[in-house]
Amino acid sequence: MTDFLVPPLPHGFTHLVDIASSSNTKYDVVGVICDHLPPKELETKDWMIKVVLQSPDGHQFPLRLFYRNREDVDTITGIGNIVFVWSASKRTTRDREQELVANRINTLVVIQNNDLPDVEFAGTHITNPKFKYTKIPDRSTRKLTDLEQLYALHLSSWKRKETFASQAQTTNNSPVELSSLRVDRFYNVVGEVVKTWWESGASSVYSLYITDYTENPFFFDQGLIDSGSQSHNNLISGKRTVQVSLFSPHADWATHNISVGDFVWIRNLLVRHRNNSESIIEGKLHTDTDRPNQIDIFKLQEGDLRLLKLLKARKEYHELPPSPSEDLDKQSKNAKKKRDKKKRKEAERERLEQEELERQNQAPKPQQQTTAPIANPLVVPGFPLEILTDVVSIIEAPELQGTNPRTGKPITFPFVNKSYRAQVRVLDFKPDLEDFCQSLDDPEYNDIPMDTSATWNFTQCENRWEWAFYLLVEDAHPNLGQPREKLMLIVNNKNAQFLLNLDACDLRKNPETLKELREKLFALWGEIEESKRNGTHDLAITPRNRPFICCIQEYGVKNNEGGWNRMHAMTSTTIRK
Template sequence: MSRALPPGYKAIKNCCAGEVVSVIGMVTEIKPPHAFYEKQCVSFSIRDDSFDIQNDAMSIIQVDWTGNHISQLPTPGAVGDFVLLRDIKLPAELYRWKKVRVTPFYSPEGSVLFFSPDQIPMPELATEYGYGGSSKLPFKGSKNAKPPSADEQQAVIKFKATVASNPQAHQQLKQTISDKLPGMTQKWSLLQDVQAGRFCDAVVEVKKIWVNNNGETVDLVVTDYTTNPSFHPFDDQDSMPTRGSGPPDQSKMQLRLWDPHAAYVRKHPTKIYEGSVVFLSNVHIKTSANGTLEGALHQDKRFPDKVQISTVGDGIYAWQREQLEARKREFFSTKERAQNDRNAMPPPQEEPGESKGAKRKRKKKEKEQKKKEQRALEQEELERESELKEAVRAQVNPNVRAAHPEVEFSTVDDILNNPLRTLRTKDGPIEMPFVNTKYRARLRVVDFNPSNLRDFSHSMMDPRWNQNGTGRRDDRWQWGFVLLLEAADAQGPTPERFPVYVDDDAGQHLLKMNAVDLNQDKLAGGTEILRLREKLFHLWGNLLEAKQEYKPQGVEFPLPSGDPRLRNRPFDCIIEEYGSRVDPSPQHPLGWMRMYKLASTVIMD
């Protein structure tokens, strides 16, 4: 597309790695606010060509705009909007398609403006938006966005006219629209929309828990503060009442959990409790014996140990939680107004001829009702406090999952100083170099090796890596890298840290990727190294970017615990202890060296 650009703007295909750029284009994909590692994020894609080539990657830039809170995100536009993206710093490595993560740190002057095509005039009617004119195009965008200049407005108006004249652009848009949040499927639903025979995912508040005597199931009553006329009508006088004062009528759904979900709820009362907000995955909606809708969470036949109920904290699904809490506040605000209206009514007149006994009973009933309402308000306050405490407790990386959630955590001291290595004999204790065992721990990555991600994979033809090679051609590649880990609650400049090896099996499981030649991948457009970098960002946060920025300045890694330059979260993992043969030495007199490797841990998509 040959068109004039405003001063300081570039075509997307001409943008280079490491530059601070401004571009103009049309939104082809947008994802509303969602959890992005420890932050909140709005994602969108911009295209600035003529749409003559389907999905021309050279003319598309993908943006992840992040902030610590949803209030720091730009107000998103919609697919088909025209957009000005200003003063955005591109990453140091840029591949065939361009993807940039916008943060206040890397792009302090960055801003974005979305213009709805319905509010952009035709060029022949746009004189007032050019030089000498006083009209401004209405826009949505980032909080710091300055209104568009005359040059920028004219460029937006002309771009819209060019795209509007190309029917293929509209066909391309239909194929690129995507408004689903990361990790969500078409099963995602509010309770008001669920139907019998369907499966759904939902974020809900737990209002009531019953642990059944059979020991196999747990029953819940849950709500997302929407109403479904097919639900059982609960209220405070119901035979299955909710805890405190929840939404009335048909706003709550009965849900039966089977193992392993029921076992998880029974074993984790501090995580799943009345008042907690949880994420439910793959709930089967069915019709109960009395004709109302209810839910069931059965065991996954393919993954029998998979638990499909989890607490929602400040990470993933935080946006859905905020929406639920907004609906909840509106409900209680409505209830409070109704209560005030009742209080403003004149006191009931005594019935003519009312006896003293009847009068006492009426006043007693009114007093009990007031106490009940007061208890309900107090209970609601307790639930809110509990939710805040749960959010604080939930400062754990939600993007990494480890097997065996029923196993208690081991501390770093438990791992490094396992008493089972000491064998007691009649001749005295014998210290073994290692024991074959596994630990479940909550740890944080503070460094990694090799320093170049391209060296995380190794050729089986390399004798330094495959010392047992036969000399015959072997085109396979294997993962092999080391993570330096510390305790989630580590403090001080020199806490206990230990290296954990990630071998090929653990790497495939962790990354959901097969190892390839990452140096050759650079010549092919860098798709695999980009995938690897994105995966590891979910594991260790900004560790790679911090090393790239601060090591050239002479900063030594690992950084002290709690250093604000490293922003990541601890994650749950399985650590396997094993022994590796070495030459006998004073340090390893038995010819064995204790080592640790990662196992049964995965970065979720």
């Protein structure tokens, strides 16, 4: 490949390395996309994408983009794409991370990965550089100058020598091994928790050490740890554990739900250098800026393939012969006795577990209702492989009982961050059907103060209405002898759009939409809405409407007293057309 003179940064553009220390608020920048998160649809129907730009000097800076059309987002997204953006705003997130922000008001030019010629042909383009690029929005009159196109050729030459492997997470939530973690990228990971603690001087930061038993040269070296010792919180020898710092709300949830020995899945973990160290990396799980109540750390459940893989890795690790460095201590008779004792305990535990499993298989099953009501085929839930859970098991979830990791005392948690599938029947709903949509301009409904200084806000959204209603449901198929437990389900804007396939509007001024809504919801509640209009609805009488299967998400919302309200939402369920 022929070398050519490296051109200067185009006039008016800022080097990525200078943005963090600059006092400016607007920036023209150019870089190559080296990583990105999956596109996310907001409740306003805008699309948000977060990318990481990189320059040839190795410096990176995050850029968050908001666009109306998914097609624009798909055009931008692509590892190796070159992006020019003008007048992007710099902001500091609530987690004190800096990023650039742009939306459809800003002009952006994308040169997709395959649209640039090889640099050895660049000579024909230097005096009259012409190659394909996309302007967003497409109505923009801006064109790349010759110097800007020449700089794009320079970036093309550099990026062909680099290997950009995106760690942005896919829709199947596939985790990567901890050995693959590198700085300034986002990952989905799984691991076993081997230590937990609250950070001193940072009351809202809760930290974990996790391991998947793979080694990473950028992890802190734990040194030699005796497997028989209990003074190290089950830490693993060598560079096999990574520190993960959890910020709110993840920290609050983890302290109530995560203990040493649990296996966890963490979504969108950002990897950074440890403070005052360029050779050690650690993970940070910040607050989601768009969904501040969203929890991105979960416990792996029994039967999860990711859990089975971790258990296999743990077993193989403990069966590894000691390394030469470990021979100095671990080959002593005392250490060998401890390992043998641990193996005998594990073998005995496995034997007892097998006996218990055989005993349960031979035990008579509890008496169940012999005939289950047939679920309404017009209502289609997600996660078809998930087993059904009765409502009483959701309300009395055993995960609500646990142990305080600081005191060791038993505690009752305010909620469980978990999804279920249940067969239910609607008993009631609120508010009135005509008020199932609420106006974002109504201060009694939308009490969130608007940030008028923000580059992008909800007032730019054309539709100022959103869905918001509740369904009171009961268990349609309880076990014999159990009452029909009831549960109030929230149906928010996003889940209602998926359920109904209708856009929110002022239903009192749109009789056709109200009529279509009434017809769709007849599949859920039968004659209940009509009986409420006629004044004959009676909760004491079991309705004749057909039961259906739906997905239910349990989560927690902080209240004004500083505690948590336990909430349940219908999600991932749609009414067939």
